[in-house]
Amino acid sequence: MLNLDFKIDRGEFSLAAQLELPSQGVTALFGRSGSGKTTLLRCIAGLEKTAQGSLSFDGETWQTERFFLPLHQRPIGYVFQEASLFPHLKVLANLTYGYRRIPKEQRKLQPEEVIKLLGIEELLGRYPDELSGGQRQRVAIGRALLTSPQLLLMDEPMASLDATSKAEILPFLEKLRDQLELPIIYVSHAIEEVTRLADHLVLLEAGKVIAEGELQDLLTDPSLPFIQTETASTVLRAVVKQPDTGDGLTELKLGNQALFISKTSVSAGQPVRVRVMARDLVLALTPPTETSLLNCLTAWVLDIQPDPNPSQALVRIEVADQILLARVSKRSVENLKLKERQLVYALIKGVALG
Template identity: 60%
Template structure:
């Protein structure tokens, strides 16, 4: 944990009271509803807001304390706003060079050509911002931030202003960014699907306070948090790719030493580079798509049968249903089933059962 901060503000219309220690690697998501304090906290980290009494240090360097405040232009950060905010009178190449020229040659850790290649901007360099789509402009904005050679990248809902098509276009580039550059990212969002695809760690904010923080996998299945009780409750698991072509349009994964089949079209859709055998793959399984059985069924269309252990049964918002928390090796899985089914199966903590999942219901 190398990003430590403490901020407090009391305003008539807004309050913020945050004390955090965050990882300085991977993607940390600041998640919450509008008005929860996400953007204010990000601006404090950037130095765009100076709150009295606040403190902030990154990798041993103090950026804010009672006696010191490092201004935003001296902090080694890149900042990506909701809107691309490119200079309309400059070409894309000139917009990119605007960020690149700010850094002395000896301090450049990311090359111009590297960023152009990373974000596939080769075909746009001579164009102007109004000649690009929203997703393309945002890729340029990200590229401009990267060309300042930041040690920390801050992203404030970079897809909030994009339509669904543009979001699907830009997500693979964000994934590539997180994989190929060893650069810690603080990512603000209120879209759980974005967070599940990109983040490793999450801070859940509500009304200016930290409601929970921790590894994303753990928070999604925590029965005390809203994710597990939502209609879209899902488990995020990590598996290894063992077969890119298992026949019939399927790919084979290994999840906690057990086989798992996934549709090839669901295996990291839109990914810009192929996944190598043995690579770790994030898979998402909706709680409503998990069927439980005490014995392995025969002659059934469900392809995946995972041996799991019942951890706990929780009441659901729908009184006819229960949320079953399951342990799968070192990872957690959830199943939403009817209360009647739980009674018929006589489910209880410690019991071993099979989690049955359609191959088409597994997504990556």
């Protein structure tokens, strides 16, 4: 468990955060630019020496009003927005720079493990200026991992990358989350990254914690701004039933229901998460026939929320004890006579999921 209580007052900006965060999975610090995400991350790292308060990680005290554990003594890895690799060293030397300084008995990961995990086998003999942005950031992540941290801090690691590089690096971040038992604090202002990576979410605004909790709970909370955005979405947790159906699809098990998504590199029994956009979900009162839609999930209406667009509404539904959002027209709500606890069928294009 990461317990923190920080206060910073700089006149034009102040931070006040008191949190108890899980020491497993990915916790995302989310908010607009200037909300205090990076400042809070720097407090955890020990880079903000003017911060008042306390910090402990898994029972070990890192900071109190009278004690301050310096950065180099905190068992953390830190990945910045820019890769900041040593330009005169090749990739392998960059990777092992910190590793060589860790006592052998404290090394949790070996270079060959990290190299394989991040898919950088072919890059080892190159210099940083010979790499793409996504490749440089993977090397930077590898360098941080090889210091054998107990906690990994990532400050918008994809902020400076183009769309192609982001698409390249996201699967490796997912592998990092799924294959290593290493807690990660991940700063981002991109909800697409957060929904793919995070388990726990902290919403910051003007230096204050607005909300924190499990990702799905916050994404579907009517009192928070997420459901009111154009990109309103939820994350379903399912299990792989059939990795390859023979036609390029993967069959998932969602409770006792089936969900088909575009084929991905998974194995049977593996837990997966699927992002479902509110705009990609259609509601029906009866199961449709002779339709191209692959996914038809039995669901129950929880409630109907207003939408920023006056012609639309957001319907919160429950599927296998999980909440989904459907953005539909108000006319459809009236035509279907939708109401709370009503049985409906949620229709989702398989090509919209992956």
